[in-house]
Amino acid sequence: MASKVFINLPVSDVERSKAFYTSLGWTLNPAFSDEKAGSLEVSDSIYVMILSHEHYRQFTDKQIADTSATSGVINALSVDDPEEVDAFLDRALAAGAVEGKPQDYGFMRTRTFSDPDGHAWEVFWMDPIASSGDWEAVQEKYPQAPPVPS
Structure with a gap:
């Protein structure tokens, strides 16, 4: 592995x-x-x-993507608590990143940014209950969260 x-x-x-x-x-x-x-x-x-x-x-024979016009990957990094999402984005934005679309489902928060070359990054926090896959417990703790697909 x-x-x-x-x-x-x-x-x-x-x-x-x-x-x-x-x-x-x-x-x-x-x-x-x-x-x-x-x-x-x-x-x-x-x-x-x-x-x-x-x-x-x-390392490749392929054309390098124009990340200002196309998306090939979103690099996602998890953090240990929801406050770290904002702290990380604050550093990225201060360094010149461009913020993308944030999402907040209660049990999971994400904020996204593009680096100076347009590479997409996502910083997210997920409640350990959601990480466990116990969606009934998630719905109980976060009743406002959208239903999780089965």
């Missing part, structure tokens, strides 16, 4: 992206960073690799 996640993102300006992501509180690993790439540690098991377009093309 996989033990770590590496998200590889093509970026138009590596230095700008390094500044953006480190302002979120992520740690830049200088051993795997230079003018063409940056390695950022999000957690003990999640890493984001930011790669210049030229460097990114070494």
Whole structure:
């Protein structure tokens, strides 16, 4: 089974992206960073690799998506409490992110943003009751929540 996640993102300006992501509180690993790439540690098991377009093309024959016009993925990160959702977004917006559509179902809160290159991110909190899959308990605790599909 996989033990770590590496998200590889093509970026138009590596230095700008390094500044953006480190302002979120992520740690830049200088051993795997230079003018063409940056390695950022999000957690003990999640890493984001930011790669210049030229460097990114070494790993794929496909065209690099224009993220201002298309969406190919939303990178979602969970946090431990609902207040962290807002704190994280505050840091992202202060660093130049563009906020997307928030959602609040009571048992789950999300806020989304796009980084300077248009890559989509979602920060969410989910009540442990919902994480357990006990939807009857969720409906009992959050009667205003939309019904969960069966």
